[in-house]
Amino acid sequence: MTETAIFAGGCFWCMVSPFDQQPGIESVISGYTGGHTIDPTYEDVKSQLTGHTEAVKITFDPEMISYADLVEIYWQQTDPTDAMGQFMDRGSSYRPVIFVQNEEQRKAAEASKYLLQSSGKYSKPIVTTIEESCPFYEAEEEHQEFYRKNPERYQQEKVEREVYSTKQKMGQV
Structure with a gap:
């Protein structure tokens, strides 16, 4: 029996690989969730007008x-600690959200968030929200398994994300 988890954390291109490579993962689908537009496209979500965020649905x-x-x-x-985007991806469609499917997931996510905040790892508050899951709309085929289909572009995105993260930690952004 499988379960699903839905996470939003910036560009979905960079969110697939870390999960996809874990044992026990059956699939990681890129998509959109959390908004008010039915069946949005990449361009719709990129406009920041749909209320959706890029996310991954993990089975x-x-x-x-x-x-x-x-x-x-x-x-x-x-x-x-960044509510309005992730790294160089800015705007509400890149906000960090854990979308929970049930009370068990909510408790696990809240406990983990509490431990992270209490760890002292971050000087700013943890602003990632934990929200009820909403309809999830699969992204277009070109966005699925992006890291495999476009390895050079994926590596560029990954490096840019790492550089931004380093600058952010040093207070340069």
Whole structure:
């Protein structure tokens, strides 16, 4: 029996690979969620007018990898102190959100967020929101498994994200 997890943390191109490569993951789908437009396109979401954020929907085997483990992987991919984007991706369509499917996921996400805030790792507050899941709309085929289909562009995005993250930690952004 599988379960799903939905995470938003900036550009979905960079959110697939860290999850896709874990044992127990059946699929990682790029898409849009959290907004008011039905069946939005990439261009619609990019306009910042749909209320949607780019996200990934992960189907996983909870006997091989737990939801709590997925949340821990999620924190390593995002800047949980930046409510209006992630790294060089700016705007509400890149906001960090954990979309929970049920009360168990909510408790796990809230406990993990509390531990992260209490850890002292960040001097700013953790602003990632934990919200009820909404309809999830799959992104166009060209956005699925982007890291495999466009390895050079993916590496460029990944490096830019890492550079931005380093500058951000040093207070240069």
